Amino acid sequence: MATTAITTYHALTEAEAIALAAELFPEGARLECREIGDGNLNYVFRVSDQESGKGVIIKQALPYAKVVGESWPLTLKRAAIEAAALRKHGEFATGLVPEVYGTDEKLAYTVMEDLSHLTIAREGLIQGKSYPKLSTHIGEYLAQTLFHTSDFALHPFEKKKLAAEFSNPELCKITEDLVFTDPFFDYDTNDFEPELRQAVEAVWRNDALKLEVAKLKRSFLTEAEALLHGDLHTGSIFADDNETKVIDPEFAFYGPIGFDVGLFLANLLVQGITRDGEGRDTIVKHVENTWNVFETRFSELWKSEGIEDFRGVQGYRESVLEKIFRDALGFAGCELIRRTIGLAHVKDLDGIEDAERRIHSKKQALHIGETLIIKRGELASINDVTALLEEL
Numbered sequence: 001m002a003t004t005a006i007t008t009y010h011a012l013t014e015a016e017a018i019a020l021a022a023e024l025f026p027e028g029a030r031l032e033c034r035e036i037g038d039g040n041l042n043y044v045f046r047v048s049d050q051e052s053g054k055g056v057i058i059k060q061a062l063p064y065a066k067v068v069g070e071s072w073p074l075t076l077k078r079a080a081i082e083a084a085a086l087r088k089h090g091e092f093a094t095g096l097v098p099e100v101y102g103t104d105e106k107l108a109y110t111v112m113e114d115l116s117h118l119t120i121a122r123e124g125l126i127q128g129k130s131y132p133k134l135s136t137h138i139g140e141y142l143a144q145t146l147f148h149t150s151d152f153a154l155h156p157f158e159k160k161k162l163a164a165e166f167s168n169p170e171l172c173k174i175t176e177d178l179v180f181t182d183p184f185f186d187y188d189t190n191d192f193e194p195e196l197r198q199a200v201e202a203v204w205r206n207d208a209l210k211l212e213v214a215k216l217k218r219s220f221l222t223e224a225e226a227l228l229h230g231d232l233h234t235g236s237i238f239a240d241d242n243e244t245k246v247i248d249p250e251f252a253f254y255g256p257i258g259f260d261v262g263l264f265l266a267n268l269l270v271q272g273i274t275r276d277g278e279g280r281d282t283i284v285k286h287v288e289n290t291w292n293v294f295e296t297r298f299s300e301l302w303k304s305e306g307i308e309d310f311r312g313v314q315g316y317r318e319s320v321l322e323k324i325f326r327d328a329l330g331f332a333g334c335e336l337i338r339r340t341i342g343l344a345h346v347k348d349l350d351g352i353e354d355a356e357r358r359i360h361s362k363k364q365a366l367h368i369g370e371t372l373i374i375k376r377g378e379l380a381s382i383n384d385v386t387a388l389l390e391e392l
Protein backbone atom coordinates (compact mmCIF):
# COMPACT_ATOMS: atom_id res chain seq x y z
CA MET A 1 0.00 0.00 0.00
CA ALA A 2 1.34 3.48 -0.92
CA THR A 3 2.01 5.99 1.85
CA THR A 4 0.80 9.61 1.90
CA ALA A 5 2.49 12.77 0.63
CA ILE A 6 1.69 14.53 3.92
CA THR A 7 5.00 15.31 5.62
CA THR A 8 4.16 16.92 8.95
CA TYR A 9 2.43 15.24 11.83
CA HIS A 10 -1.14 16.10 12.70
CA ALA A 11 -4.04 14.13 14.10
CA LEU A 12 -5.95 12.60 11.19
CA THR A 13 -9.47 13.72 10.47
CA GLU A 14 -12.07 11.10 9.55
CA ALA A 15 -12.08 12.44 5.97
CA GLU A 16 -8.30 11.98 5.74
CA ALA A 17 -8.60 8.45 7.12
CA ILE A 18 -11.12 7.67 4.36
CA ALA A 19 -8.80 9.11 1.71
CA LEU A 20 -5.88 7.04 3.02
CA ALA A 21 -7.86 3.82 2.98
CA ALA A 22 -9.65 4.38 -0.33
CA GLU A 23 -7.18 2.40 -2.45
CA LEU A 24 -7.95 -0.75 -0.44
CA PHE A 25 -11.60 -0.66 -1.58
CA PRO A 26 -13.22 -1.08 -5.00
CA GLU A 27 -13.33 2.14 -7.01
CA GLY A 28 -16.40 4.23 -6.26
CA ALA A 29 -17.10 2.47 -2.93
CA ARG A 30 -19.11 4.66 -0.54
CA LEU A 31 -16.86 4.81 2.52
CA GLU A 32 -17.61 5.91 6.06
CA CYS A 33 -15.32 6.34 9.04
CA ARG A 34 -15.66 6.16 12.83
CA GLU A 35 -13.08 6.65 15.58
CA ILE A 36 -13.49 3.53 17.75
CA GLY A 37 -10.42 3.68 20.01
CA ASP A 38 -11.11 2.71 23.62
CA GLY A 39 -7.49 2.15 24.71
CA ASN A 40 -5.34 4.42 26.83
CA LEU A 41 -3.02 5.78 24.17
CA ASN A 42 -4.11 6.07 20.52
CA TYR A 43 -6.75 6.89 17.94
CA VAL A 44 -8.27 3.96 16.06
CA PHE A 45 -10.32 4.71 12.92
CA ARG A 46 -12.50 2.14 11.21
CA VAL A 47 -13.08 2.92 7.55
CA SER A 48 -15.77 0.75 5.97
CA ASP A 49 -17.70 0.24 2.76
CA GLN A 50 -21.33 1.14 3.44
CA GLU A 51 -22.57 -1.54 1.05
CA SER A 52 -20.41 -4.58 1.85
CA GLY A 53 -19.70 -3.59 5.46
CA LYS A 54 -16.04 -4.57 4.91
CA GLY A 55 -13.54 -2.38 6.71
CA VAL A 56 -9.91 -1.56 7.42
CA ILE A 57 -8.37 -0.11 10.57
CA ILE A 58 -6.11 2.94 10.75
CA LYS A 59 -4.45 3.27 14.13
CA GLN A 60 -2.69 6.57 14.78
CA ALA A 61 -0.42 7.46 17.68
CA LEU A 62 -0.87 10.85 19.32
CA PRO A 63 2.19 12.77 20.56
CA TYR A 64 0.85 12.20 24.09
CA ALA A 65 -1.00 9.53 26.07
CA LYS A 66 -4.69 9.89 25.17
CA VAL A 67 -5.88 8.83 28.63
CA VAL A 68 -4.00 11.67 30.37
CA GLY A 69 -3.71 14.36 27.69
CA GLU A 70 -0.98 16.68 26.43
CA SER A 71 0.65 16.88 29.87
CA TRP A 72 1.99 13.34 29.23
CA PRO A 73 4.04 13.59 25.99
CA LEU A 74 4.81 10.28 24.34
CA THR A 75 6.96 9.34 21.37
CA LEU A 76 5.27 8.87 17.98
CA LYS A 77 7.89 6.21 17.24
CA ARG A 78 5.63 3.74 19.02
CA ALA A 79 3.47 3.45 15.89
CA ALA A 80 6.43 2.22 13.81
CA ILE A 81 7.43 -0.17 16.61
CA GLU A 82 3.92 -1.57 16.76
CA ALA A 83 3.73 -2.11 12.99
CA ALA A 84 7.20 -3.72 12.91
CA ALA A 85 6.34 -6.00 15.84
CA LEU A 86 3.06 -7.08 14.22
CA ARG A 87 5.02 -7.97 11.09
CA LYS A 88 7.88 -9.71 12.91
CA HIS A 89 5.57 -11.72 15.19
CA GLY A 90 3.31 -12.46 12.22
CA GLU A 91 6.23 -14.27 10.54
CA PHE A 92 6.05 -16.93 13.24
CA ALA A 93 2.60 -16.80 14.85
CA THR A 94 0.72 -17.63 11.67
CA GLY A 95 -2.88 -16.42 11.70
CA LEU A 96 -2.57 -15.05 15.24
CA VAL A 97 -1.87 -11.36 14.46
CA PRO A 98 -3.63 -8.91 12.10
CA GLU A 99 -2.16 -8.30 8.67
CA VAL A 100 -0.44 -4.91 8.25
CA TYR A 101 -1.32 -3.21 4.94
CA GLY A 102 0.80 -0.07 5.31
CA THR A 103 2.45 2.38 7.70
CA ASP A 104 3.54 6.02 7.74
CA GLU A 105 6.24 7.05 10.19
CA LYS A 106 5.63 10.82 9.90
CA LEU A 107 1.92 10.60 10.56
CA ALA A 108 2.53 7.69 12.95
CA TYR A 109 -0.22 5.45 11.67
CA THR A 110 -0.63 1.80 10.71
CA VAL A 111 -3.25 0.47 8.33
CA MET A 112 -4.27 -3.05 9.27
CA GLU A 113 -6.79 -5.83 8.98
CA ASP A 114 -10.19 -5.08 10.46
CA LEU A 115 -11.01 -7.58 13.20
CA SER A 116 -14.46 -6.24 14.00
CA HIS A 117 -16.01 -9.68 13.46
CA LEU A 118 -14.23 -10.70 16.70
CA THR A 119 -14.64 -9.40 20.27
CA ILE A 120 -11.96 -8.05 22.59
CA ALA A 121 -11.33 -11.07 24.85
CA ARG A 122 -11.59 -9.03 28.07
CA GLU A 123 -15.08 -7.87 27.10
CA GLY A 124 -16.20 -11.36 26.10
CA LEU A 125 -14.75 -12.96 29.22
CA ILE A 126 -16.53 -10.39 31.41
CA GLN A 127 -19.78 -11.39 29.67
CA GLY A 128 -19.03 -15.01 30.65
CA LYS A 129 -17.76 -16.28 27.30
CA SER A 130 -15.34 -19.23 27.49
CA TYR A 131 -13.32 -18.91 24.25
CA PRO A 132 -12.42 -22.63 24.02
CA LYS A 133 -9.33 -22.04 21.85
CA LEU A 134 -7.97 -18.90 23.55
CA SER A 135 -5.27 -20.50 25.69
CA THR A 136 -4.16 -22.96 23.00
CA HIS A 137 -3.76 -20.07 20.57
CA ILE A 138 -2.00 -17.78 23.04
CA GLY A 139 0.30 -20.61 24.25
CA GLU A 140 1.23 -21.14 20.59
CA TYR A 141 1.64 -17.38 19.98
CA LEU A 142 3.93 -17.07 23.00
CA ALA A 143 6.10 -20.05 22.03
CA GLN A 144 6.41 -19.03 18.39
CA THR A 145 7.12 -15.33 18.88
CA LEU A 146 9.40 -15.68 21.88
CA PHE A 147 11.39 -18.70 20.72
CA HIS A 148 11.97 -17.41 17.18
CA THR A 149 13.21 -13.99 18.29
CA SER A 150 15.55 -15.38 20.96
CA ASP A 151 19.19 -16.47 20.88
CA PHE A 152 17.89 -20.04 20.76
CA ALA A 153 16.79 -19.47 17.15
CA LEU A 154 18.73 -16.46 15.83
CA HIS A 155 22.36 -15.79 14.98
CA PRO A 156 23.65 -13.35 17.64
CA PHE A 157 24.23 -10.61 15.02
CA GLU A 158 20.66 -10.86 13.81
CA LYS A 159 19.26 -10.95 17.33
CA LYS A 160 21.25 -7.89 18.43
CA LYS A 161 20.22 -6.02 15.28
CA LEU A 162 16.58 -6.72 16.09
CA ALA A 163 17.09 -5.75 19.72
CA ALA A 164 18.49 -2.38 18.55
CA GLU A 165 15.60 -1.86 16.11
CA PHE A 166 13.13 -2.50 18.88
CA SER A 167 14.70 -0.14 21.41
CA ASN A 168 11.58 1.37 23.02
CA PRO A 169 12.73 3.34 26.09
CA GLU A 170 9.71 5.61 26.55
CA LEU A 171 7.14 2.84 26.47
CA CYS A 172 9.36 0.64 28.67
CA LYS A 173 9.54 3.50 31.17
CA ILE A 174 5.74 3.47 31.44
CA THR A 175 5.89 -0.21 32.40
CA GLU A 176 8.86 0.31 34.70
CA ASP A 177 6.84 2.98 36.54
CA LEU A 178 3.27 1.71 36.37
CA VAL A 179 3.89 -2.03 36.76
CA PHE A 180 7.13 -2.29 38.73
CA THR A 181 7.43 0.84 40.84
CA ASP A 182 4.50 3.12 41.61
CA PRO A 183 2.06 0.56 43.09
CA PHE A 184 4.68 -0.40 45.67
CA PHE A 185 5.11 3.15 47.02
CA ASP A 186 2.76 5.90 48.13
CA TYR A 187 2.91 7.63 44.73
CA ASP A 188 0.34 9.98 43.21
CA THR A 189 -0.29 7.84 40.14
CA ASN A 190 -1.92 5.13 42.26
CA ASP A 191 -5.68 4.89 42.31
CA PHE A 192 -7.71 2.79 44.75
CA GLU A 193 -10.88 2.91 46.84
CA PRO A 194 -10.56 4.07 50.49
CA GLU A 195 -11.74 0.61 51.59
CA LEU A 196 -8.48 -0.80 50.18
CA ARG A 197 -6.18 1.62 51.99
CA GLN A 198 -5.25 -0.80 54.77
CA ALA A 199 -4.38 -3.55 52.28
CA VAL A 200 -2.45 -1.09 50.10
CA GLU A 201 -0.46 0.28 53.02
CA ALA A 202 0.43 -3.31 53.93
CA VAL A 203 1.88 -3.68 50.41
CA TRP A 204 3.90 -0.46 50.83
CA ARG A 205 5.28 -1.69 54.19
CA ASN A 206 6.09 -5.20 52.97
CA ASP A 207 9.87 -5.07 52.52
CA ALA A 208 10.15 -8.76 51.64
CA LEU A 209 7.68 -8.20 48.80
CA LYS A 210 9.44 -5.03 47.65
CA LEU A 211 12.78 -6.82 47.54
CA GLU A 212 11.31 -9.40 45.16
CA VAL A 213 9.66 -6.71 43.02
CA ALA A 214 13.01 -4.91 42.81
CA LYS A 215 14.56 -8.12 41.44
CA LEU A 216 11.75 -8.53 38.91
CA LYS A 217 12.08 -4.91 37.81
CA ARG A 218 15.79 -5.46 37.30
CA SER A 219 15.06 -8.47 35.08
CA PHE A 220 12.70 -6.32 33.03
CA LEU A 221 15.32 -3.59 32.75
CA THR A 222 18.25 -5.80 31.82
CA GLU A 223 17.36 -9.17 30.30
CA ALA A 224 17.08 -8.92 26.51
CA GLU A 225 15.88 -12.48 25.90
CA ALA A 226 13.32 -12.13 23.11
CA LEU A 227 11.11 -9.66 21.25
CA LEU A 228 8.18 -9.25 23.62
CA HIS A 229 4.70 -8.02 22.85
CA GLY A 230 5.21 -6.00 26.01
CA ASP A 231 1.58 -5.55 27.09
CA LEU A 232 -0.15 -8.87 26.48
CA HIS A 233 -3.37 -8.41 28.43
CA THR A 234 -6.82 -9.68 27.44
CA GLY A 235 -7.72 -6.19 26.16
CA SER A 236 -5.01 -6.68 23.50
CA ILE A 237 -6.57 -9.87 22.16
CA PHE A 238 -9.47 -10.26 19.75
CA ALA A 239 -11.24 -13.65 19.81
CA ASP A 240 -14.27 -15.77 19.07
CA ASP A 241 -14.81 -19.51 19.51
CA ASN A 242 -12.42 -20.38 16.66
CA GLU A 243 -10.10 -17.46 16.06
CA THR A 244 -7.62 -15.45 18.16
CA LYS A 245 -5.65 -12.36 17.10
CA VAL A 246 -3.16 -10.43 19.19
CA ILE A 247 -3.11 -6.65 18.62
CA ASP A 248 -1.40 -3.59 20.10
CA PRO A 249 2.30 -4.51 20.52
CA GLU A 250 3.41 -0.87 20.83
CA PHE A 251 5.29 -1.77 24.04
CA ALA A 252 7.39 -4.31 22.10
CA PHE A 253 11.08 -4.53 23.05
CA TYR A 254 13.74 -7.09 23.87
CA GLY A 255 12.97 -8.26 27.39
CA PRO A 256 12.56 -11.34 29.60
CA ILE A 257 10.43 -14.08 28.02
CA GLY A 258 8.41 -14.60 31.20
CA PHE A 259 6.98 -11.08 30.98
CA ASP A 260 4.58 -11.82 28.11
CA VAL A 261 3.65 -15.18 29.61
CA GLY A 262 3.08 -13.65 33.04
CA LEU A 263 0.97 -10.74 31.84
CA PHE A 264 -1.43 -13.02 29.99
CA LEU A 265 -1.68 -15.40 32.99
CA ALA A 266 -2.34 -12.46 35.33
CA ASN A 267 -5.17 -11.16 33.19
CA LEU A 268 -6.73 -14.64 33.13
CA LEU A 269 -6.35 -14.87 36.91
CA VAL A 270 -8.01 -11.50 37.42
CA GLN A 271 -10.97 -12.76 35.39
CA GLY A 272 -10.97 -16.04 37.34
CA ILE A 273 -11.24 -14.13 40.62
CA THR A 274 -14.51 -12.58 39.43
CA ARG A 275 -16.08 -15.96 38.58
CA ASP A 276 -17.19 -18.98 40.56
CA GLY A 277 -18.24 -22.57 39.83
CA GLU A 278 -17.91 -23.74 36.25
CA GLY A 279 -17.03 -20.24 35.08
CA ARG A 280 -13.95 -20.27 37.29
CA ASP A 281 -13.08 -23.82 36.19
CA THR A 282 -12.96 -22.56 32.60
CA ILE A 283 -10.37 -19.95 33.58
CA VAL A 284 -8.39 -22.49 35.64
CA LYS A 285 -8.16 -24.67 32.52
CA HIS A 286 -7.09 -21.70 30.40
CA VAL A 287 -4.31 -20.79 32.86
CA GLU A 288 -3.01 -24.37 32.94
CA ASN A 289 -3.38 -24.86 29.19
CA THR A 290 -1.55 -21.61 28.37
CA TRP A 291 1.52 -22.72 30.25
CA ASN A 292 1.31 -26.34 29.08
CA VAL A 293 0.94 -25.38 25.40
CA PHE A 294 3.72 -22.79 25.70
CA GLU A 295 6.09 -25.29 27.38
CA THR A 296 5.33 -28.07 24.91
CA ARG A 297 5.60 -25.92 21.77
CA PHE A 298 8.72 -24.09 23.03
CA SER A 299 10.35 -27.50 23.68
CA GLU A 300 9.39 -28.77 20.22
CA LEU A 301 10.82 -25.65 18.57
CA TRP A 302 13.97 -25.99 20.68
CA LYS A 303 14.47 -29.51 19.34
CA SER A 304 13.46 -28.87 15.71
CA GLU A 305 14.80 -25.34 15.09
CA GLY A 306 17.22 -24.54 17.92
CA ILE A 307 20.69 -23.33 16.91
CA GLU A 308 22.30 -22.98 20.34
CA ASP A 309 25.36 -25.27 20.67
CA PHE A 310 24.34 -26.24 24.19
CA ARG A 311 20.77 -27.18 23.20
CA GLY A 312 21.49 -30.92 23.57
CA VAL A 313 23.10 -30.64 27.00
CA GLN A 314 20.97 -32.56 29.45
CA GLY A 315 18.89 -30.32 31.67
CA TYR A 316 19.56 -27.06 29.81
CA ARG A 317 16.13 -26.73 28.15
CA GLU A 318 14.47 -27.63 31.43
CA SER A 319 16.45 -24.97 33.31
CA VAL A 320 15.53 -22.31 30.71
CA LEU A 321 11.84 -23.21 31.01
CA GLU A 322 12.12 -23.26 34.80
CA LYS A 323 13.47 -19.70 34.75
CA ILE A 324 10.72 -18.54 32.36
CA PHE A 325 8.11 -20.12 34.67
CA ARG A 326 9.46 -18.42 37.84
CA ASP A 327 9.78 -15.07 36.04
CA ALA A 328 6.27 -15.40 34.62
CA LEU A 329 4.78 -15.94 38.08
CA GLY A 330 6.59 -12.91 39.50
CA PHE A 331 5.59 -10.68 36.58
CA ALA A 332 2.02 -11.96 36.85
CA GLY A 333 2.01 -10.95 40.50
CA CYS A 334 3.15 -7.40 39.66
CA GLU A 335 0.48 -7.13 36.94
CA LEU A 336 -2.25 -8.28 39.36
CA ILE A 337 -1.21 -5.67 41.90
CA ARG A 338 -0.86 -2.80 39.44
CA ARG A 339 -4.25 -3.57 37.80
CA THR A 340 -5.83 -3.35 41.26
CA ILE A 341 -4.24 -0.29 42.86
CA GLY A 342 -2.12 1.39 40.16
CA LEU A 343 -3.01 3.91 37.47
CA ALA A 344 -4.42 1.58 34.81
CA HIS A 345 -7.18 -0.65 36.09
CA VAL A 346 -9.15 -3.46 34.43
CA LYS A 347 -12.86 -3.59 33.81
CA ASP A 348 -13.02 -7.17 35.14
CA LEU A 349 -12.59 -5.69 38.65
CA ASP A 350 -13.72 -2.06 38.33
CA GLY A 351 -16.89 -3.16 36.53
CA ILE A 352 -18.17 -5.18 39.51
CA GLU A 353 -21.13 -3.03 40.55
CA ASP A 354 -21.68 -4.41 44.03
CA ALA A 355 -19.17 -2.45 46.14
CA GLU A 356 -18.63 -5.16 48.74
CA ARG A 357 -17.98 -7.81 46.12
CA ARG A 358 -15.69 -5.44 44.17
CA ILE A 359 -13.54 -4.66 47.20
CA HIS A 360 -13.44 -8.34 48.17
CA SER A 361 -12.32 -9.32 44.65
CA LYS A 362 -9.64 -6.62 44.67
CA LYS A 363 -8.30 -7.88 48.00
CA GLN A 364 -8.16 -11.37 46.48
CA ALA A 365 -6.25 -9.98 43.48
CA LEU A 366 -3.74 -8.33 45.82
CA HIS A 367 -3.40 -11.55 47.82
CA ILE A 368 -2.75 -13.72 44.75
CA GLY A 369 -0.39 -11.09 43.34
CA GLU A 370 1.66 -11.00 46.53
CA THR A 371 1.73 -14.81 46.77
CA LEU A 372 2.93 -15.19 43.18
CA ILE A 373 5.76 -12.73 43.77
CA ILE A 374 6.89 -14.06 47.14
CA LYS A 375 6.38 -17.78 46.46
CA ARG A 376 7.41 -17.90 42.81
CA GLY A 377 10.40 -20.06 43.76
CA GLU A 378 8.24 -22.55 45.66
CA LEU A 379 5.23 -23.07 43.41
CA ALA A 380 6.16 -26.34 41.74
CA SER A 381 3.84 -26.34 38.75
CA ILE A 382 1.11 -24.39 37.01
CA ASN A 383 -1.42 -26.44 39.01
CA ASP A 384 -0.04 -24.86 42.19
CA VAL A 385 -0.87 -21.49 40.62
CA THR A 386 -4.45 -22.41 39.75
CA ALA A 387 -4.82 -23.87 43.25
CA LEU A 388 -4.52 -20.27 44.51
CA LEU A 389 -7.63 -19.44 42.50
CA GLU A 390 -9.47 -22.58 43.55
CA GLU A 391 -8.69 -21.94 47.23
CA LEU A 392 -10.31 -18.47 47.28
Ligand SMILES: Nc1ncnc2c1ncn2[C@@H]1O[C@H](COP(=O)(O)OP(=O)(O)O)[C@@H](O)[C@H]1O
Nearest residue numbers: 037038039040041042044057113114115116248
Ligand atom coordinates in the same frame (compact mmCIF):
# COMPACT_ATOMS: atom_id res chain seq x y z
N1 LIG B 1 -7.44 -4.39 13.95
C1 LIG B 1 -8.52 -3.95 14.61
N2 LIG B 1 -9.77 -4.28 14.17
C2 LIG B 1 -10.88 -3.82 14.79
N3 LIG B 1 -10.83 -3.03 15.89
C3 LIG B 1 -9.64 -2.67 16.37
C4 LIG B 1 -8.41 -3.10 15.76
N4 LIG B 1 -7.39 -2.60 16.46
C5 LIG B 1 -7.94 -1.88 17.46
N5 LIG B 1 -9.28 -1.94 17.42
C6 LIG B 1 -10.22 -1.30 18.37
O1 LIG B 1 -9.59 -0.19 18.98
C7 LIG B 1 -9.45 -0.41 20.39
C8 LIG B 1 -8.13 0.16 20.88
O2 LIG B 1 -7.08 -0.47 20.19
P1 LIG B 1 -5.66 -0.69 20.85
O3 LIG B 1 -4.73 -1.18 19.80
O4 LIG B 1 -5.81 -1.54 22.06
O5 LIG B 1 -5.33 0.83 21.24
P2 LIG B 1 -4.42 1.46 22.41
O6 LIG B 1 -3.02 1.29 21.94
O7 LIG B 1 -4.85 2.87 22.50
O8 LIG B 1 -4.70 0.66 23.66
C9 LIG B 1 -9.57 -1.91 20.57
O9 LIG B 1 -10.03 -2.23 21.86
C10 LIG B 1 -10.57 -2.27 19.50
O10 LIG B 1 -11.88 -1.99 19.95
Ligand SMILES: CSC[C@H]1O[C@H](OP(=O)(O)O)[C@H](O)[C@@H]1O
Nearest residue numbers: 039040041065067174178231344
Ligand atom coordinates in the same frame (compact mmCIF):
# COMPACT_ATOMS: atom_id res chain seq x y z
C1 LIG C 1 -0.99 5.59 30.40
S1 LIG C 1 -0.62 4.06 29.78
C2 LIG C 1 -1.39 2.95 30.91
C3 LIG C 1 -1.44 1.57 30.39
O1 LIG C 1 -2.08 1.59 29.12
C4 LIG C 1 -1.52 0.59 28.29
O2 LIG C 1 -2.53 -0.26 27.90
P1 LIG C 1 -3.43 -0.12 26.58
O3 LIG C 1 -2.64 0.69 25.58
O4 LIG C 1 -3.62 -1.53 26.15
O5 LIG C 1 -4.69 0.53 27.00
C5 LIG C 1 -0.46 -0.12 29.14
O6 LIG C 1 -0.98 -1.28 29.76
C6 LIG C 1 -0.09 0.93 30.14
O7 LIG C 1 0.53 0.42 31.31
